[in-house]
Amino acid sequence: MQMVTLVGNGWHPWLFREEAKSLMGEIETIHSRIVSIQLSENTLSRLSRAALIDDVLENSETHVIGEGTTSADIAEAISAWAENFLEPGTFAVRSRSIGIGIEGISTKEIEMDVGNRISSEINKVDLADPKVEISVVIAGQTEGEAHPDPLGDSPSVVVWGVRNSDWEREKYSGRSPTERPFFKPVSLEPRQARLLISIGHRPDCEVKHVVDPFCGTGGIVIEAALQGMGVLASDLDSRMVEGTRENLDWVNGGYRAEICNASEIDTLWGPTDGCLFAFDPPYGRSSWKSEDGLNLFLSAISSARRVDPSGAISTMLPTGPEVLSQGLGEDFTVMGVKWSQLEELIAQRGWKVVLKSPIKVHRSLARMVIVCHPAD
Numbered sequence: 052m053q054m055v056t057l058v059g060n061g062w063h064p065w066l067f068r069e070e071a072k073s074l075m076g077e078i079e080t081i082h083s084r085i086v087s088i089q090l091s092e093n094t095l096s097r098l099s100r101a102a103l104i105d106d107v108l109e110n111s112e113t114h115v116i117g118e119g120t121t122s123a124d125i126a127e128a129i130s131a132w133a134e135n136f137l138e139p140g141t142f143a144v145r146s147r148s149i150g151i152g153i154e155g156i157s158t159k160e161i162e163m164d165v166g167n168r169i170s171s172e173i174n175k176v177d178l179a180d181p182k183v184e185i186s187v188v189i190a191g192q193t194e195g196e197a198h199p200d201p202l203g204d205s206p207s208v209v210v211w212g213v214r215n216s217d218w219e220r221e222k223y224s225g226r227s228p229t230e231r232p233f234f235k236p237v238s239l240e241p242r243q244a245r246l247l248i249s250i251g252h253r254p255d256c257e258v259k260h261v262v263d264p265f266c267g268t269g270g271i272v273i274e275a276a277l278q279g280m281g282v283l284a285s286d287l288d289s290r291m292v293e294g295t296r297e298n299l300d301w302v303n304g305g306y307r308a309e310i311c312n313a314s315e316i317d318t319l320w321g322p323t324d325g326c327l328f329a330f331d332p333p334y335g336r337s338s339w340k341s342e343d344g345l346n347l348f349l350s351a352i353s354s355a356r357r358v359d360p361s362g363a364i365s366t367m368l369p370t371g372p373e374v375l376s377q378g379l380g381e382d383f384t385v386m387g388v389k390w391s392q393l394e395e396l397i398a399q400r401g402w403k404v405v406l407k408s409p410i411k412v413h414r415s416l417a418r419m420v421i422v423c424h425p426a427d
């Protein structure tokens with residue numbers, strides 16, 4: 052059974068692992084930012100939907116870094132591995148550290164030492180355009196992270212492998228909210244939009260349509276359209292619907308976008324299978340026509356259930372910054388009610404919460420990312 056190793060972005064290690072699980076199913080956790088998964092035929096196309104994966108390594112090996120481990124020990128282990136896994140041709144060794152730096156371990160020394168040990172007539176170093184890139188990740192403990200992580204501290208490890216050359220991290224260039232034709236301050240950043248879509252995946256289901264009943268400027272549906280998914284977008288504000296259309300035309304995405312109250316999307320779209328309802332609902336003063344944010348959210352998820360009772364929901368709800376610093380088991384206030392109460396209200400509408408994880412917005416605002424699957 053061939054495995055691949057994924058190296059996650061440092062912004063939110065917990066959500067990196069959850070994203071890998073949603074897209075790929077089972078994962079083996081090596082470190083808070085490193086997991087391995089089974090390689091299958093569609094692995095790379097599924098992973099292309101990820102928002103938080105930095106690197107994909109093949110034929111990888113992991114060693115725990117103990118007290119006294121040196122750069123030379125690591126270089127020696129990598130050169131022994133290279134005897135089995137390095138194909139003939141040029142190569143480059145690229146090493147980087149994540150987490151807290153580890154005394155006695157230098158990424159530069161490892162690169163030089165491995166290069167010297169394994170270069171030969173058939174394997175010459177080429178830093179500019181190598182046939183094979185050996186990627187080495189020194190993963191220390193995490194500290195002072197912006198987001199809580201139920202995993203706690205991971206042991207320090209070094210992981211190396213052949214970097215998958217078909218993997219390209221999404222850079223979002225040219226499509227930040229202010230670069231789009233239609234922009235409003237509510238616009239969601241592309242990485243968060245993409246994350247809402249990826250964590251709403253389930254390994255055994257294909258997402259056919261991304262449905263956003265609060266589409267605003269189209270931040271979420273732009274990412275869906277770019278990934279070739281169907282788009283069903285709506286908003287109560289006609290200017291937003293117009294703006295979403297403008298933005299989707301700009302990325303040449305196929306879509307349907309209509310004016311509709313979020314509580315009535317079942318009448319608008321009718322029964323539709325393969326739906327992921329991905330949205331960030333209005334809150335506070337941005338709640339349009341002063342409808343209460345919580346009730347609107349609840350009626351939207353009831354309506355979603357009538358559109359696709361087998362669908363999934365992925366959303367982010369407003370909460371206070373204390374969720375970032377206190378214990379994860381606390382009964383926090385989300386959307387103005389205690390979490391335990393909200394979870395019950397969600398369950399009464401036929402949905403089961405399978406993930407809740409906070410993200411920082413700014414000093415006085417956080418959002419709770421929530422994923423729901425059908426309760427039955």
Ligand SMILES: C[S@@+](CC[C@H](N)C(=O)[O-])C[C@H]1O[C@@H](n2cnc3c(N)ncnc32)[C@H](O)[C@@H]1O
Binds near residue numbers: 264312
């Ligand atoms: C936080 S914004 C969504 C931002 C969007 N994700 C983006 O990237 O631009 C919430 C949206 O909900 C819309 N809205 C407010 N009340 C609504 C309702 N009852 N039904 C549908 N949409 C509503 C607002 O017009 C606003 O565009």
